Amino acid sequence: MNDTIGNSTTVRTRIAPSPTGFLHLGTARTALYSWAYARHFGGQFVLRIEDTDVARSTQDSVQQILESMHWLGLTYDEGPIYQMQRLERYHAVVAQMIAAGTAYRCYCTPEELDAMREAQRARGEKTRYDGRWRPAPGKVLPPVPAGVQPVVRFANPEHGVVTWDDLVKGPISISNQEIDDLIILRPAPEGAPAGTLGVPTYNFAVVVDDWDMRITHVFRGDEHINNTPWQINIFRALGAPLPQFGHCPIILGDDGLKLSKRRGAVSVTAYQEAGYLPEAMLNYLARLGWSHGDTELFTVDQMVQWFDGTHLAKSPAQWDPAKLAWVNAHYIKQADDTRLAGLVQQQLASRGVQAADLDMLTRAATLFKDRCSTVVELADWTEMLFVPVAAGAEDLQTHVTDAVKPALRTLRDGLAEAPWDKAGIAAAMKAALAAHQLKMPQLAPAVRVLVCGRAQTPSVDAVLALFARETVLQRLQSV
Structure with missing residues (x-):
């Protein structure tokens, strides 16, 4: 069954982070791939905020996501679109599905579900919802219990196989017998104001959103592969065209374990604060799962030109801080x-x-x-x-010796009158060396230690020329 969106349709991609924490590196990479794919094909890129986890979503997280996207330069054509502002739409679709027989109300209590799973485990069966509230011809449903708020479940096909041709992993098939009737709508939280609408679950809301927003291509982490059969079945139940899916392997930390919010991964903005440039982050993130030949360094414009959805890696990539530092050093030089x-x-x-x-x-x-x-x-x-320096005792003892101190005083007097530029400073240093019969390797480290607080710097005359004259004279005053 070929019900995917056709190639003639305008490409529309999206990124849909959950505001339950910072924008982490895996989501940033997915955003980059989605953005670059849309830009490559002259399409549109949408930002959606999946904020249906009301208990954990925060406005601070939303703000951090928006700031991260802005810093990376991943401009979106639509959004941010918030799921919690679309509750009426989800309810309307649920009502249509119930009327069509592709969804139904389930009145099981949490205690009943626990007992159901326990009995299945005792029989050595896979734990899953047993369909007791699923309507069927000739089936008599239990009486509706008083005081129980129902959930709404999707009537997943009971037979057949869900198959799709993944943009990254190739053909994938999962039997419908491996998945059960997913909850698509939960009742409003206890204590919510009267009239509060129930909240859709992730796998349902994402389908309605991608349908309404005409998303043609979905790039996401491969932890979502198990969600995809449910979503495909819901798309088909709605008569909606399928986007094409591309599931990218996870990013591993330098310890070989999954890099995640819960396992030490820092936010995108933390890398900004740590002094990384956005173009370096984009270049490095792009190479964590995609390549253009052996090219390691490339501009964002080059990536857009090359990123056509091919050459995406099937294996996990490993985060390498040293490699990122090397890429960033390149961009700082440029x-x-x-x-x-x-x-x-x-x-x-x-x-x-x-x-x-x-x-x-x-x-x-x-x-x-x-x-x-x-x-x-x-x-x-x-x-x-701009701030006073404190040279280490060892550097002072090693470099600011009694043999050098007279030359330092002569140099200070010379610098008080010299033209304040690299040439003038160099001439003053040569004069001090000649007057005291010293070599530059004797005098220069002492000057660096006193003025800069360190014994190693670029050319000392060039460094001194950066300072205000008064600062240099004051720091040489101590000898």
Whole structure:
């Protein structure tokens, strides 16, 4: 049965995170694939917020999701669309399904369901709903118990096989005898105001949403494979065209276990705070499950050009922090220095360091960025321009020796009068070296330790030129 949406239809993809926590890396990768696929084919990308888990959904999580999408640059054409604002639509579809005989009310209490499963386990059977409230020709249903709010169940086909050609994994088939009659609508929570509508379950709401929003292609994690047969059967019960499904393997942590919200995965925005660039995150996430030949580094525009839904990996990818740092270092080297200066300014502000001189920050970014894999590291280098430094006792003892101190005093006097640029500073240093018959490897580390708080930096004249003259003179005053 070929009832999928035709190739001539405009491509429409979506990302549908649940606001019960932060946008994690797996969802960000799915969002990237969905966005890139829509952009590749000139289609539309939809953001839907699946907030039917009322007890756990929060507005803070919604805000974090929106901020993550914005930071990554994954612009959506429609949305955000909230499921809890669509309850009347779900109820209307449920009513149609009950009238058509593809759904029914079930009055089982939790205690009855527990007893049912226990009896099945005792008989060595797979635990599943036994269909006691499912209507059938000639079947007499139990009397409706007083005071029990029913759920609504989908009348899943009892025979046959659900088959689809997965965009990632190829043909998949699951027997209908492996799945039971799914609950599609639960009653309003206890204590809810009178007239409150019941809440749809995930597998039902997602079908109605994808149908209404004309979604043609669904990329998601392969933990959803077991949900897909139910969803396909509901699509068919509604007479709705099927989207094409692509189930991407999970991302493993560096310990080889699944990377997840509950297992130490940090949010997308945490990587922003840690000094990663969005283009680096997109590049790295894309390669965790997709490839274009052996190309490791590529722009977002190149990915859109290449991402046609093929070359998606069938095996799990492993998160590699060192590889991400390498990718990020590449993009920092390529980044505009003024942009980096603004990001460093934000990093310093988060530390309580006011660094308003963007020209100084830009020049610092130019000098230090080749040594950095994150903006945080770039801020670490730059912070010394604005706050006092404290050299380590070992560095002071090793480099600021009695043999060097006279030359440092001569250099300080020379710097007080020298043109304040790299050439002027270099000339003052050469004069101090000549006056005291020293070599640069003797003087330069001492200057670095006193002015920068560290013995290793780029060319010392270039570094000193970043500082205000008064700061350098003050830090050399201690000798």
